[in-house]
Amino acid sequence: MKLGLVIDLDVCVGCHGCAVSCKQWNTSGTTGPLTDYNPYGKDPSGVWFNRIRSYEVGDYPHNKTINFPMSCMHCEQADCVDVCPTGASYKRAEDGVVLVDQDKCMGCNYCSWACPYGARELDRASGTMKKCTLCIDRIYDERLDEYDRQPSCVITCPAHARHFGDFDDPNSNVSKLVRERGGYALMPELGYNPTNRYLPPRVTRPIPTNDVKKKSLISSVKEWVNQAVAR
C-alpha cells in the first residue's frame, strides 16, 4: 500500500479548515501535544502539520489566486528518513506512512533540512521532531466507521479538496483522480517522488454566445411583438 493525499487546487478556497482540524486531532493524538508558543501574546506561533499558503499567478488583471495546502508528502524516496541518525524517522513498510517515533528522536533538526516541503516542525517543548502522521491513529482504528477512518483534514475539508487513499491501487479514488485530472508532484526534479499529488485548476469550458446573440438588436419597446402565453 502507498497511502497519501490528493489536493485539488481547483477547489481549495484556502479556508484553513484542514490545518486547524489537523491541529485539534493531533494535539491529543499520537505525537501530541502540538505546542503553542506565546499563544496569547506577541507573535503567537506553534507546531502545525499542515499549513495553507496562497500564491498569485500572473499579473493584474490577469492574475489568479491559488490556495496551496501543504503537509507531509509521504515521499517514496524519503530523504528525511534516510538522513535521520537515530532511526526515529521511518517510513512504514506496510503503507509508506512516514512517522517520527517520539521516544527516539534527539531533536537534531537534520530531517527537517532534508525535507523540501517544510513538512517537519520541531516541538521546542518536547525537543522532538513532529510531522503529519497521516492520522495513523484514525485510519486503522476499526472502532471508527469506515468513512471516519480517514485523516482529520480530509473529512473536514468543506470544499472536498482533499482525498485520501492508496496510490498503489490503480482503482482507488486517488489514483483515478490523478489520472483523470493530471495530478502532479511538487518539485519532481528533486527526486523525492512524493506520494501526495496536486490537481491543477480545471480549464473552464467555453460557453457559446452566438446562439443567443440577435443580429438585429432591439432598441425600443415598439419592436416587440407580444407572444401569446397563457397565464
Add this chain to the structure above:
Amino acid sequence: MSALPEFEKRSQQEVKATTCYMCACRCGIKVTVEDNKVRYIQGNRDHPINKGVLCAKGNAGIMKQNSPAKLKSPLRRKAGTERGAGEFEAISMAEALDILEARLRKIRETDPLKLAYFTGRDQMQALTGFWASQFGTLNWAAHGGFCSVNMAAGGLYTMGHAFWEFGDPDWDRTKYFMMWGVADDHASNPIKIGLEKLKRNGGKFVGINPARTGYQAIADEWVAIKPGTDAILALSMLHVLLKNNQFDWEFLIRYTNAAYLVVHTPNQTGHGLLLRDAEGKPLVWDMRLTAATDGTRPSITPALFYEGEVQGKPVKSVMTLIAEEYLDEQYSPENAANICGVPAEQIERLALEMAHVAFKESIEVDVPEGWTDWAGRKHYKFIGRPVSMHAMRGISAHSNGFQTCRAIHFLQIMLGTVDVPGGHLAKPPYPKHIPPAIKPAKDCAPNTPLKGPPLGFPTGPEDLVMDAKGKAKRIDKAYSWDAPMSNHGLMHMVITNAVKGDPYKIDTLMMFMANMAWNSTMNTAEIQDMLREKEVGGEYKIPFIVVSDAYHSEMVNFADLIIPDTTYLERWDTISMLDRPISEPHAACDSIRQQVIRPDRDVLSWQEVQLEMGMRLGFPALTNADGSRKYESYKDFIINWQKEPGIGFLAGWRLDEEGNEVHLRGKPNPKQWERYAENGAFFEMHLPEHIRYYRHANKDYLEFAKNAAWVGSTHQIVIELYSETQQRFKLAGQGLYDGPMPTEAHHKERLSTYFNPLPFYYKPLEQCRIDEDEYPLFAVNQRPMFMYHSWDSQNAWLRQICAQNFLYMNRQRGAALGIQDEAWCWVESHHGKIRVQVKLVEACQYDTVWTWNAIGKQKGAWGLKEDANESNDGFLMNHLISELLPVKNDALDNVTNSDPITGQAAWYDLKVKVSPAAEGETGTWPTFPALKPLPNAHVAPDILRYQAHKAVNLERPLADVLSRGSVHDGQRGTANKE
C-alpha cells in the same frame, strides 16, 4: 503489519451531538468529550447544513472553550469609579439578577421605551424579539440593520425570499453561478460544499468582487469591479438581455407582475400605482379578450408589453416600463464600463453566457406524480434555467445596496431562475408573501406587551413608526423618514441617538452578543467617548448599560452590569424555524444545542436569564393569571410555549391528538429535547418531490406551508418586479401620496430620489458629499474565513493564522503612489485617520484597498497580553467610518450614513487616500489605553500544550531501526502488496 496500540480510550470518552457556534452558519457537530475536556470536534455527516465538514473556526472550538478571556462571574462596575475605567467587582448570579430585575421593573412600570435592547450575533431573534415585545418596548432589534438588511429587504420585497440565509443556489443542478460581493457569509460551509459541486459538474463560476481571494480564487472568471457600482453592471447585463430578446416570457407572465398595468399619470396622485379593479385586483391587458382583466386569474393571455388607456387612464405594462428604462443608452455596456470599471465586452459576454445557459441548456425535472400550480392545473415537469446567483455584503453594505440587490434579482427573474431547478431556491419557511405580512408595532404602554413584534415590513407611509409630528418613535429612528423600510432596525444608531437624546433619552441599554464599543460600531473612538459621556448633573447620558457576553470583549469594559454567558458547548439553545432556520431548499430543518461541557464558573445562559426576568416581571406569556411562573426552565419553555396552537419554537417531534409524534404542527411533546439529542441535535423533513420548486405558485406547497404556519394564505406569491411599495414612498416624497407625507425638504428629496419602483444605480451617498479626487481609493473589508468578527482573536490557534492584518493594495497602484510593499502608511478618510502596514498584491482591483475585518483589538481585551500583535500592528477600518453622513453644513449632516431605504449601514461606501508614513513612524495608530484585567480573570499562559489525554506513541521496533531506510539501501520503503 504490527498491531497498533490503542491510541484512544473510547471507554473514557463520550460523543455528543450539538450545534457549532463559532459562527452563524450553525453546522452540526459531534463533540468527543473526555473528563469534561473536549477531545475532538467533528462535523456531523447527517447534518443538513454541513454534511460532516467543518471550517477552520469550527475546528478551533477547543481553543474557544479554553480561552483565558472567558468571563468567570457576574461583575458590577465598582461604585464611584468611572465607566470604561475597567474597575469591576465580582458579584453572585443571584445578586446580578436582582439588580437587573429592579432596574427593568421600574422601566416597564413607567416608560418601557426607556429600555433599549439590542442584540448582535444573536441566533434566536425570535426569542429576544419575543422578550422585547412582552416587555413592551419598541426599542429592540438585532444586528441586521448594520449587517445585511439590504439583502433581506431587496429579496423579500421582490421575490419573497432572499440571499443571506433565506435561499441557496441549486448547487446540484446549476451550471452557471455568479457570486456578487461575498467573502465567506453565513452559509459558510454550504457555499464551499456547493462551489466544489458546481465545479465538479462542469459549471462555470463567476466571481464579482474587487478582491480575488477565497472564493474568488477558484472562480473561473474574476470580475474586478469598483465597489458600489454593481447596480450598473447588473442593469447593463439586463440591457444586453433585452436588446437580444433573451428573457423568459413564460416565467414573467405566469409568475411575476411584469404584465400588470401601471397608471401612467406623471405628477399626479396615483401615478405609478398599479391599475386595479373594483376588488383591488391588479389588471393586465388580455390579448384574446382585448380588454383589461384581473391579472391574478389563470388561463388568461396577458400582453407583456402594453401601452394604452384603460378605465380612462393612460397605462403601461410593467414590462413596457422595464424595457423603456433599461434599453436606454445609459445602461449600455460602454456607459456601464465607465462607472464600474468592467470592460464593455466582458459585460456583454457575461450576459449572453447566462442567456445561453438559461435558455439553451435548460433542464427539465420530471415529476411523475405531477405538481399542481396555484390555479389547480397539473404539470409533469419542472422547467429549470440553471443559472444561479448569490450576493451579500459587497452589495448590501452600500447606501445603494437595496436597489442593487433588486437589480440582481431582476437578472434572475428575467432569466426565469427563481425557485426553479438549477436556479436560486428558497429555504423553508420561505418564500413568504411579498412582503411578509407583519407590520412593525407602533405603540407601547407601561406593563403591557406590544400588539405585534417590534419589527415588520411596511408597505407604505402609513406603516411607519412615528408620532403625529413625524418624529421617530424608536430610539434608532427605524421606520422614520430617515429609513422607512428599515426592517431590521438601525443598531448602529442606537448609542449616538441615545446620547444625543434624539429622539429621546433612555435609561438602560441592554446588549447581548454585540461588541458595540469596538468593531461592530462605525466610528469606534467616538462611540467609546459617547458611552462615557455625562449630563451636566454628572449622570451618564446612557444611565445604565447591561452587557451579556461570554468573553472579555471591549464592550464588556463599558458595562455597569455584566451577565456572563455560557459558551456554546455549555448551554441548551434552540435554532428555530420561527427565526432564520437552518433549512435546506428541499428540507425544513431546525436544531438545538445541548450541553456537552459542564461550566466551571458562575455563568448562566442568556436564554435562561431572559426567561427568568420575564417570569419575575410577570410577562403575560410567561406567567399564569395568578402571577405564578408558567415554565420551570428554558427547556420547559421551549417545549410548551406555543405561538399559535400546534406551533412552537421547535417543529420536530410534536404530538398529534393521539399522542403520536408528528412534525411541523402538533401539541407539545415532553420528550422533544431527547428526540433532538437522539437525532444528532437537529430535525430535518425532506419536502416531497412535487413541492420542491415553483413554490411561489405551487398549490400543494402553499397548502403544506400554510399548515406549518410558514405562510398566511395559499394565494400565489406573485414576484414583484415592479414595487408598488417603493412607488408609494416615492409619491410621498413628491407630495403626491394619499397618506402621511414628510414635511422636511431633505426627507422629501430622499424619498423621491432613492425610492423607485424599478431598481436603478446611484452613486453611494457618502461619495456624493466628499471630494473624490482627494480620496481616490475605495476601502472595503472582507471576512477572513478563519475568524469570526472580534471574537476569534482569543483563539490560540486561529490567531496564529492572522494576528495582524494588512491593507492590501494593487501592486501597480502602489508603484504609482510610491508605496513600497510592507510600508507603514497613513490612510485618511473624510472622517478619520489610521496608520497601517500596506501589502502590495495582484488580488485587488486598481482603485480599491481592502483588509480583513475586525482583526485589530483594544489592548488588554480578549485575554490577550498587551504586546499582542492585534493591538500593536493590527487595525480596524472602523475608525475611518462615520455613522453619520460627511459634514457639509446642510440638513443631511446629522443623517445616518445608511441606505436611505432600509437604513442599512453603509460600511463599504468609504473612500480614502493612502500615503507613506514618515521614517520611523511604525505600528498601528490610533492606539487605545489598555483595558484593565477583570478581577477574577484567567491568566493567559506563555506556552500551551493542550491535550485531552497523554499521547500514545507508536514505537518503532529496534530491528526495524537497524534494518530499514526508505529506498537507499535497496529495500523499497513501501512493501509490495502480497
Add this chain to the structure above:
Amino acid sequence: MHPAFSVIFFTVSSGAGYGLFIWLAIAQLFGLASLNTKTTLIAGGIALVLITAGLLSSTLHLANPKNAWRAVMRFKTSWLSREGVFAILFYPSALLYLLAIFMSDHETTTFIKLLALSVIIIGLATVFSTGMIYACLKTIRQWHTALTPANYILMSLTSGAVLLTLVLLSNKVFAASMAITGIGLLILTALTKAIYYFWVHKVTGPTINTATGFTRAQVRLLDTGHSAGTFLNQEFGYQADPSLLKNLKVGVFVLAFFVPSLLLAGVATDYLGVGAALLAFASVLAGLGAERWLFFAEARHVIRLYHGAQHT
C-alpha cells in the same frame, strides 16, 4: 540557513582536530617530521581536545540530547550517523595509537603503522562524513555538490597542517616540511573554495514555479498562512545582507589562505618563528569561522520558494 554558532564551532574545531591528528599520523608514517613522543602526545592531546570540544558543542545543538546516543543507529543511510560512528571509532584508535607511541617510545612498529593508518582512514572518514551531512541534502543546492566534502576535507587537513606546524615549532621540532605542506594545502584549498564560490553563484535548480507547479506565469506569494514566524522561518528563513556576504568572502581569502600562506612561507624559510605559526593558525581559524558562517548563510533551502523566493 541560520549560521548557528554551535555548528560553526563544531565543524571548525573538530575539523582542525582531525586534521591535526591525521597529519600527525601521516608525518609518523612517512617521516615528514622528526617527531618525538612528547610532541606526538601533545599534538594528539590537542587534537582530541579540539575534537571533543567540537563534538560537545554539536550536542548542544540538540533539542533532546538524552537521545543523542541513538545517533549511531542508522549508519546504513545517515551521514550524521556515520559521522557519529566514525567519531566514536576514532577515539579508541587515536588513544591506542598515542598509547602505543608512548609505550614504544616512538618506534614505528608495524602495529603503530597500522594504527596510524586506521587513524588516518577513520579521521578522513569522519571529516568526509561531516561534509556529506551537508552534501547529501538535495534541498540545499549550495551544499549538494562534491565540492562540499572536498572542502571539508581540505579545510580540515589545511588547518591541521598549520596547527601541526605550530605544535612542532613550539616544541622546537623541525617544521619546514610541514609548513611547506601547509602552504601547498592552503593554495589547493583556496582554489577549491574559489571554484565553489564561482559555482554557487550560478542559479540552478527548482524555482517558485516548479515548486508550485505553475510554470506559465510569474508566481508571487500572497500569504504564508501564519502572521508570526514559525519553525520553518526560524530554521530556514535566514537572510544575510548581500554586501556582508561579499566582504566576508574577501575576508575568507585573506584570513584563511593569504595571510597564513605568507606566514608559513616565513616559517618554512626560517625567517619567522613560532609566533608567526601561532598567528597563521589564528588567522586560519578566523578565516575558517568566516568561511563556515558563509557556508550556512549562503545556503538557501528550497522551502524558501514556498515562502516567496523566486529561486534559491
